[in-house]
Amino acid sequence: MTSSLNFPRVSVPLLLAATLFSSCARRPQASGAVASTAVSVPTPAPAATPVAPETPAPAKPAPIGDQSAAQWYLKDPELDKVPGVGATRTYAELLKNLTPTPIVVAVIDSGIDTAHVDLKPILWTNSKEIPGNGIDDDKNGYIDDVHGWNFLGGPDGRNVNAETLEMTRIVAAGRVRFKGKTAATVKPTEKADYALYQKAEKAYKKRLAEETERNKEVESMAGPLTQMVAAMKQALGTEKLDTVALKSANPDDPNLKRAIGGMLEMMRQTGAADADALLTQLNEGMKQERSLLDNSLNLNFNPRADIVKDNPDDVTQRYYGNNDLHGPDPMHGTHVSGIIAAVRDNNLGVQGLAPAPVRIMTVRAVPDGDERDKDIANAIRYAVDNGASIINMSFGKEFSPQRAAVEAAFKYAAAKNVLLVHAAGNENQNLDVSDNYPASFYMNKATVPNLLTVGASGPKDNAALPADFSNYSKKAVDVFAPGVAIFSTLPGSTFGNESGTSMASPVTAGVAAVLKSYFPKLTAADLKRIIMQSAQVHHTQVSVPGTEKTADFSTLSVTGGVVDMYEAVKLAQKAAM
CATH class of the missing domain: 3.40.50.200 (Peptidase S8/S53 domain)
Structure with a gap:
């Protein structure tokens, strides 16, 4: 099999880093290091209302059974x-x-x-x-x-x-409460709170810089990986790029061969079943990175005030x-x-x-x-x-x-x-x-x-x-x-x-x-x-x-x-x- 298609290079470590910030990773004490694999249980059809004789009642799906x-x-x-x-x-x-x-x-x-x-x-x-x-x-x-x-x-x-993250809340309050103050000028009764604020401020600045950079990296990967998947599907003549399809391909084109190797490695590292699942993980990672910046690390974000009251x-x-x-x-x-x-x-x-x-x-x-x-x-x-x-x-x-x-x-x-x-x-x-x-x-x-x-x-x-x-x-x-x-x-x-x-x-x-x-x-x-x-x-x-x-x-x-x-x-x- 030959191909003259262009295959964008995608950094495997960056992709892996992105998937680690999927929705599971954002959840407290859960990690997205292993991809989720969902199995559905069909919901039984509700009792049918009277219909014309020629309209069949919906069939009941079989239950999923013991997993x-x-x-x-x-x-x-x-x-x-x-x-x-x-x-x-x-x-x-x-x-x-x-x-x-x-x-x-x-x-x-x-x-x-x-x-x-x-x-x-x-x-x-x-x-x-x-x-x-x-x-x-x-x-x-x-x-x-x-x-x-x-x-x-x-x-x-x-x-x-x-x-927000707790550090975000501490920093947002501390910047108002301790504006213009130093460890030497705060009241003795405020010293413990000021020290906590300073610790949170340091952690917050570090995390904000890291997430801003990671967000750029993840967004820069989305386009090339999407192009790569589309080009490989076209070159291999398949709509499903799973391990079976990739390992059975034997192309002459060195670019395509390299792209297949890279795709298999990315799927191995992220646990994705196929290339589309890989894209889903990356897109989920993008959404979560954006949420981190827009919500978790946003000093002005406070939904609780309006909702819980x-x-x-x-x-x-x-x-x-x-x-x-x-x-x-x-x-x-x-x-x-x-x-x-x-x-x-x-x-x-x-x-x-x-x-x-x-x-x-x-x-x-x-x-x-x-x-x-x-x-x-x-x-x-x-x-x-x-x-x-x-x-x-x-x-x-x-x-x-x-x-x-x-x-x-x-x-x-x-x-x-x-x-x-x-x-x-x-x-x-x-x-x-x-x-x-x-x-x-x-x-x-x-x-x-x-x-x-x-x-x-x-x-x-x-x-x-x-x-x-x-x-x-x-x-x-x-x-x-x-x-x-x-x-x-x-x-x-x-x-x-x-x-x-x-x-x-x-x-x-x-x-x-x-x-x-x-x-x-x-x-x-x-x-x-x-x-x-x-x-x-x-x-x-x-x-x-x-x-x-x-x-x-x-x-x-x-x-x-x-x-x-x-x-x-x-x-x-x-x-x-």
Whole structure:
């Protein structure tokens, strides 16, 4: 095959960098390093209204069936030689004759698709609330909170979607408050706030410069890559440039041969199934980069003032928001919820880790941007007050100006025997030297007794066992759990892969829910201790995330291990004797 077409050169590293800023990467503690692959579940046709005899009724699509084979993280490290959590083995061998009890797991996140076929049956329902009557029947301060609450909503039903980063908010306020002042001239009572502002200002300027440059790079790649794909399709006489078509081509033209090699490498690095998927990732990256500049890093952007109408600085204010749990983009929360408790026995879609009596309470508090400390503190208190035993928190940020309010909520949860499970973050940093909030320690350096902080691990016990995006720490990350290519629920009754510590956290919360459901007398401290003591310790030499170094995997967290449900249940059984 010959061709005289021109093939623009596209930088592979730049393309890879762009795809890392896809919509998943922007979501707190989720990473777009692995491409999403969605599988649809057809919605059954509604009952047909009477029609003329010659008009056929719409056919019912066949259901999608069981997709649990795609859930590598359910496999067992001993039986399957895969560093999963051993859930399938645990149910088959240890739990088959035991009866689980009902418990509630709260998911503080972006929202949830409440109509999802694999999630709708496991939603927590507030039995004291009459749906849709506009009255706070249970007098808990939240009107019609049937399945949870949304702290990002307004009284008129609108919702915050995109938000600024916390550093942006600190800088915007600090430039007004400290204009013309220096460390030497601020009042003694303002010194701590001024120091925080200076730190945020430095981080903000650096991030703004980086994102501005990256935006230019991504935009400059779009045209050449689009041309390259079109030219290759024409030269190869195909509309689908997947690996099969590319590897089977044997052109004489050296330009085309080089372009094919480059395209295969880009698809390999980004996980794209074909060239069109590659373009989709790039375009998504462009949109997200633009959103970062227009929203997250925009000092004048403040949608909350118009929508929520609360005072974000008043951390004592609790009763605001609305009951819209779906929100503008429930992708992240839907995926997280499915990992924990998607229906296990319907032969449809995926299997959640937790058994049937476990229910998911949704608390929407995480926007496309940085969550606010006030919302997180209120979300924790709402979950605790309404019966949650475990709270999953797949979010995080670099600054926490109202940290005291969040810590007070942590202590409130501890007093009520509630376990908190938190994603360690995706900045491939050592949390011994870098900040990520909510932190693993209180401001007085004491350990939070009811908090588990979780890093992300991959599907092979090799150098890539720690996910390359995962934060790590011998002091601040308790344990790792599967967080790469995690197959779970997505909006619209679909299913797909996502990667991030956002996924590792609900894997761990799901294991905790299993323990609490089958052994209800376990306290929050017991759950934390059992999960840490039972973790499968690995001494594999691995690549340290974000560096060129290698290290023993066991040095990357407090336990040195990956969550192991099988061993955790055995420990729980001993504790129950």
